[in-house]
Amino acid sequence: MFTVRKADQLEMDVRVQMSRIFADGFSQWLGYFSKDKEQIARAFAHMFNLDQFYVAVAGDKVAGMAACSDGTSLSVKLNKKELREHLGLYKGSLAHMFLKKEFETPLANPSPTKCSIEFVGTAAEYRGQGGGSLIIGHILEAAPYREFLIEEVADTNIPAMRLYEKMGFKEYKRTTIPPKRAGKIGINHIVSLKQVK
Numbered sequence: 001m002f003t004v005r006k007a008d009q010l011e012m013d014v015r016v017q018m019s020r021i022f023a024d025g026f027s028q029w030l031g032y033f034s035k036d037k038e039q040i041a042r043a044f045a046h047m048f049n050l051d052q053f054y055v056a057v058a059g060d061k062v063a064g065m066a067a068c069s070d071g072t073s074l075s076v077k078l079n080k081k082e083l084r085e086h087l088g089l090y091k092g093s094l095a096h097m098f099l100k101k102e103f104e105t106p107l108a109n110p111s112p113t114k115c116s117i118e119f120v121g122t123a124a125e126y127r128g129q130g131g132g133s134l135i136i137g138h139i140l141e142a143a144p145y146r147e148f149l150i151e152e153v154a155d156t157n158i159p160a161m162r163l164y165e166k167m168g169f170k171e172y173k174r175t176t177i178p179p180k181r182a183g184k185i186g187i188n189h190i191v192s193l194k195q196v197k
């Protein structure tokens with residue numbers, strides 16, 4: 001049903017579809033900036049460095065995506081002007097300031113044999129149909145690295161935790177969220193996972 005391709009090697013423009021997956025799957029980061037997911041999708045479509053992304057496609061639809069970045073190049077790059085254009089001066093500027101820190105942090109101790117898997121998402125209508133497993137499996141097979149990291153997974157994100165466990169990732173670090181904040185955001189721990197071939 002799905003074929004996995006490098007996002008920069010497709011004839012069609014995949015940015016808006018990827019951004020819709022992002023808007024839907026990462027709404028916990030984005031709700032403050034707009035409740036309108038289409039507006040979020042338009043605002044962030046520019047940010048994907050397509051050469052870092054793999055996508056699962058079904059016909060002309062992007063069903064899922066994941067980046068694999070070795071730290072020499074980032075998976076995404078936020079543009080303040082684009083964010084301001086779509087979210088307004090105030091929220092666009094805040095989005096740039098806060099999300100840049102979250103999304104553009106380079107891999108600690110980068111190495112040519114190590115990559116960070118990021119921005120894993122499946123479009124809502126394709127979830128539970130094997131797309132996420134197919135992309136992660138493809139990256140583990142095809143990407144030229146020995147060590148694969150998934151650095152920040154919310155312990156309460158059961159679909160993601162199960163997907164990564166199923167694909168052979170093991171926990172190597174767990175950061176506890178202070179109880180007051182944990183109650184507010186519904187996350188108790190941030191889990192870091194890895195797999196070495």
Ligand SMILES: CC(C)(COP(=O)(O)OP(=O)(O)OC[C@H]1O[C@@H](n2cnc3c(N)ncnc32)[C@H](O)[C@@H]1OP(=O)(O)O)[C@@H](O)C(=O)NCCC(=O)NCCS
Binds near residue numbers: 120130
């Ligand atoms: C996490 C996510 C990418 C999974 O993608 P998917 O394409 O639905 O995954 P798959 O269909 O390949 O499922 C793989 C495994 O994940 C687990 N899984 C998937 N959805 C699940 C759910 N709703 N509940 C429990 N486990 C689930 C299962 O173990 C499944 O394996 P199985 O079908 O053999 O039992 C998807 O739910 C998503 O986009 N979530 C929002 C964005 C997100 O949280 N990304 C991860 C950030 S770290």
